[in-house]
Amino acid sequence: MELLQDGRSRTSSGNVLNVNGSVLQTEPHVELKQVRRLNQNRGREKVGLGKKVTLLRGIAIIIGTIIGAGIFISPKGILKHSGSVGMSLIVWIACGVLSLFGALSYAELGTSIKKSGGHYTYIMETFGPQMAFIRLWVDLIAIRPAAMAVISLAFGQYILEPLFMPCHIPPMAIKLTTAIGITSIMYLNSMSVTWTARIQIVLTCSKLLAIAIIIVPGMYQLFKGETRNFENAFELSNVKLSGMPLAFYSGMYAYAGWFYLNFVTEEVENPERTVPLAICISMAIVTTCYVLTNVAYYTVMSAEELLASDAVAVTFAEKLMGKFSIAVPVFVALSCYGSMNGGTFALSRMFYVASREGQLPEVLSMVHIRRHTPLAAVLILYPMTILQLFVGDIYSLLNFMSFLRWLFIGVVVLGLIYHRYTKPDLPRPFKVPLFIPVVFCLTCFFMVFLSLYSDPVNTGIGFAISLTGIPAYYMFIKFNRRPKWLQRALVAVKDCYTEASI
Structure with a gap:
């Protein structure tokens, strides 16, 4: 030499x-x-996902994915089913507490099973690969693309609204803007973990600023004595016990997203401390924001006005702030964008882990040599989301699948209880009292029962779609009966990805 x-x-x-x-x-x-x-083999020795999720970034992921467009646009489902202003506020608080129970249960799982992947990983560890694959299958073919398309459509609509006011926005303009938003999210998550996390912090701060813009003048109105809409707040004449379960269903859906930090556990700095602390801080902030925002709405709007409004935050701003109301759609769009970003960041890690377990193509577990991002795992949702955006019946698909979310979350928490008795010596840096997972598990299965009772047709269709994961598991995983053309295609994709990563 x-x-x-x-x-x-x-x-x-x-x-x-x-x-x-x-x-x-x-x-x-x-x-x-x-x-x-030669360069590739040398890079393989060092490449991997780094621990870049700090406490602040973890909080941003949780808050950023929980708070979407709902609290700004249509928080009226709870009021409609609870029957009174006072009962609706109680439901908001109770759902926050129940969601905290679920989040604490996941915090114990995240500190005892230190793997990324969230629901998928915990089901795999407890109930084996077949049930884990069914969860993965449903997420991949239906739930995640549809959910991503829905929140992205909200982004596309509200980012364009200030430009078209007071005219109607062309549907194709909304879809094209939505597609641009989805593409930018995929690009960001593909390029840098650090910048993805930093932008998530900025977007989360913008959400909290938007909520503060509603809460502060609302509290000012309250201290001025604007309490007429709280008179007879607990009037029981309109309260129906049959509607309360649906009110809780709407409330629990509004808090969904507290589990996303568990999807990136392997990238969290000091997970034994960071995961439970980030979850507790985030749930306290979100619950406080949700309750105070609803109180602020009622200082300006009556229950009837809130139920009649298609965009509650816009109506609130028009009544109290005049021309400033034009800024509300922008804040709603930023809130949706934050949910898109946080969800993409977390879900890509679930596909990354599933590939590592051998249940998805190997290319999805490969990390870009220079950027240290799971590029293929990030991009897997992109074509399916775009396809559903333009040709799919998104909302019907979400109706089919809504109960499956709570079914599998309940199964995960049931697994925590199972581990308490079958693996008593498993190290648990963070351990919750047993009644917390028990209460939350019962809540999840109650919501599954409620779905079966209130909408048996759509629930049955969703259940049937999930069962298609069983033959898929035996064909592609158990017996590895992949068609030769598919095997060749996967090898070609892997080779292309390897060449492009150098």
Whole structure:
């Protein structure tokens, strides 16, 4: 080996090596593929997902994915089913407490099973690969693309609203803007974990600022004595016990998203401390914001006005702030964008872990050498989301699948209780009292029963769709009966990804 003056060296085969040992230059007789292979093999020794999720970033992920468009646009489902202002506020508080119970249960799981993947990983550890694959299958083919498309459509609509007011926004303009938003999210998550987390912090701060803009003038009105809408707040004449379960169903859906930090456990700094602390802080902030925002609405709007409004925050701003109400759609769009970003960041790690477990193509577990992002796992949802955006019946699909969310979350928490008795010596840096997972598990299964009772047709269709995961598991995973053309395609995709990552 010949040592050059600038610290580089030349091998006997003619390759010029950089000071870090990578191939910098080669003689013509050395093929480019060989150079790439040398660099690739050297990079494989170091590449991986780093621990870049701090406490602040963890809080931003949880808050950013929980708070979407609902609290700004249509928090009226709880009021409609609870029957009174006072009862609706009690339901908001109770759902916050129940969601905290679920989040604390997941905090114990996240500190005792230190793997990314969330629901998928915990079901795999407790009930085995078949049930875990069914959960993964439903997420991949239906729930996640549809949910992403819905929140993205809200982003597309509200980011355009200030430009078209008071005219109607063309549906195709909304879809094209939505597609641009989805593409930008995928690009951001593909390029840098650090910048994805930083932007998530900024978007979360914008959500909290938007909520503060509602809460502060609302509290000012309250202290001025604007309490007429709270008179007879607990009037029981309109309260129907049959509606309370539906009110709780709406409330629990509004708090959904507290589990997303568990999808990235392997990237969390000091997870034993960060995961439970981030969950507790986030749930306290979200519950406080939700309750105070609803109180602020009632200082300006009566229950009848709130139920009649299609966009509650806009109506509130028009009544209290005049022309400033034009800023509300922008804040709603930013809130939706934050949910899109946080959800994409977390879900890509579930697909990454599933590939690592051998239940998805190997390319999805590969990490980009320079960017340290699971690029293929990030992009897997992109074509399906765009497809559903333009040709799919998104809302019907969500109706089919809504009960499955609570079914599998209940199964996960049931697994925590099961582990308490079957693995008593499992290290648990964070451990909750047993009544917390028991109460939350019963809540989840009650919501599943409520779905079966209130909408048996859509629930049955959703259950049937989930059962298609059983033959898929035996065909593609258990017996590995993949068609040859599919195997060749997967190998080609893997090779292309490997070449592009160098």
